[in-house]
Amino acid sequence: xxxxxxxxxxxxxxxxxxxxxxxxxxxxxxxxxxxxxxxxxxxxxxxxxxxxxxxxxxxxxxxxxxxxxxxxxxxxxxxxxxxxxxxxxxxxxxxxxxxxxxxxxxxxxxxxxxxxxxxxxxxxxxxxxxxxxxxxxxxxxxxxxxxxxxxxx
Amino acid sequence: xxxxxxxxxxxxxxxxxxxxxxxxxxxxxxxxxxxxxxxxxxxxxxxxxxxxxxxxxxxxxxxxxxxxxxxxxxxxxxxxxxxxxxxxxxxxxxxxxxxxxxxxxxxxxxxxxxxxxxxxxxxxxxxxxxxxxxxxxxxxxxxxxxxxxxxxx
Numbered sequence: 420x421x422x423x424x425x426x427x428x429x430x431x432x433x434x435x436x437x438x439x440x441x442x443x444x445x446x447x448x449x450x451x452x453x454x455x456x457x458x459x460x461x462x463x464x465x466x467x468x469x470x471x472x473x474x475x476x477x478x479x480x481x482x483x484x485x486x487x488x489x490x491x492x493x494x495x496x497x498x499x500x501x502x503x504x505x506x507x508x509x510x511x512x513x514x515x516x517x518x519x520x521x522x523x524x525x526x527x528x529x530x531x532x533x534x535x536x537x538x539x540x541x542x543x544x545x546x547x548x549x550x551x552x553x554x555x556x557x558x559x560x561x562x563x564x565x566x567x568x569x570x571x572x
Numbered sequence: 573x574x575x576x577x578x579x580x581x582x583x584x585x586x587x588x589x590x591x592x593x594x595x596x597x598x599x600x601x602x603x604x605x606x607x608x609x610x611x612x613x614x615x616x617x618x619x620x621x622x623x624x625x626x627x628x629x630x631x632x633x634x635x636x637x638x639x640x641x642x643x644x645x646x647x648x649x650x651x652x653x654x655x656x657x658x659x660x661x662x663x664x665x666x667x668x669x670x671x672x673x674x675x676x677x678x679x680x681x682x683x684x685x686x687x688x689x690x691x692x693x694x695x696x697x698x699x700x701x702x703x704x705x706x707x708x709x710x711x712x713x714x715x716x717x718x719x720x721x722x723x724x725x
Contacts, residue, residue, distance in 0.1 A: 427685050428697075429592050431704050436589040437631040438711045439582050445718050478590040531714070532580050538706045544581075546699020551584050553691045558591045561684070565598050 428554065446527055450520065455479070455487045456496070460513065460521040461528070463497065467510035470499065496520060581707065599680055603673065608632070608640045609649070613666065613674040614681070616650065620663035623652065649673060 443454040462468065462476050474484045488511065491497050496517035502508040513521060536544070596607040615621065615629050627637045641664065644650050649670035655661040666674060689697070 427681065428688050428700070429681070429684065431701070432585060432589050432592060434631070435704050435707055435711075436585050438708060438715075439585060442711045442714050442718075445715060449718070449722065478587070528580065528582070531710070532582065534710055535581050535703070535706055538710070539703055540699075542695075543699035543702045546693075546696035547581070547703035548584070549696045550688070550692055550700035551588050553688055554588055555591060557684070557687055557691070558588075558595050561595050562591075562598060565595075565602070569602065 428550065432554070442531075443527075450523060451494075452520065453487070455483075456491055456520075457524040457528075459484075459487060459491060460496065460517060460524050463511055463513050463517075463521075465513075467500070467502075467512045469502070470509045470511050473511065491517075581703065585707070595684075596680075603676060604647075605673065606640070608636075609644055609673075610677040610681075612637075612640060612644060613649065613670060613677050616664055616666050616670075616674075618666075620653070620655075620665045622655075623662045623664050626664065644670075 440454055443457060447454050447457050458477055458479075459473065462473055470485075470488065473479070473488075474481050477484070479487075488497070488499075492499060495514055498512050498514060499509050500512065502510050539547075593607055596610060600607050600610050611630055611632075612626060615626055623638075623641065626632070626641075627634050630637070632640075641650070641652075645652060648667055650664055650666050652662050652664055655663050692700075
């Protein structure tokens with residue numbers, strides 16, 4: 420199976436994501452950040468984002484997310500404030516420095532995606548999205564099947 | 573940018589890999605394994621694989637790889653032996669139990685890929701691979717560009 424691994428759709432996706440995250444981490448390091456910093460910057464909204472919403476949005480574990488947010492607060496990229504409307508909610512806001520870094524991150528992400536788009540035909544991109552959507556739907560089905568099996572056991 | 577994140581090619585790949593790895597981890601847990609166990613089982617060859625080759629093949633960090641290999645040896649899935657031809661090399665072999673688990677993993681991976689393939693058209697799959705190859709090549713270019721910039725600084 421070894422030689423054929425790279426032909427498998429999921430191995431291709433895994434390999435690609437590993438390479439992309441390596442690239443993002445390399446770029447982030449040159450700005451004294453990590454890839455996770457970049458993603459968090461992108462997901463925080465101007466009106467403040469409840470800290471509990473960041474994890475599910477980003478698919479990050481709670482402990483690793485809260486460690487990263489602490490580090491980012493220490494680095495002056497964001498602040499946390501209890502919501503005026505609901506004292507149970509902590510909102511995360513970007514500082515001025517955070518907004519600056521967010522611009523850099525956004526530019527890098529958009530440039531990267533634009534460079535890809537320049538090199539591919541529309542019909543290939545449509546094929547890509549169709550395959551990715553089939554994969555997503557199938558993964559959802561299998562997660563649901565396994566949940567049902569586990570509940571029976 | 574938030575609402576548009578999911579249209580970005582790299583965000584789509586990231587999201588997809590997160591979902592796939594969740595599925596694999598769920599399945600692996602039902603066999604008292606982790607996804608990393610499964611990948612390592614798939615990458616070990618019958619004639620023995622040098623332990624130092626596993627990391628680069630799998631894109632796993634050395635420390636996390638060696639921790640996982642230790643755990644797998646303790647669980648009786650593999651053994652390590654110094655190579656008879658070169659005493660500096662440690663070879664990793666699957667045990668009988670390891671071979672059995674490998675069959676399960678292989679079946680799960682191939683079934684998953686077959687179920688995807690049944691749902692997509694050949695031309696869409698071609699588009700998918702074209703896009704993934706463009707992404708891979710561009711990531712390589714950017715990693716190289718950044719390396720040159722960092723060397724200059």
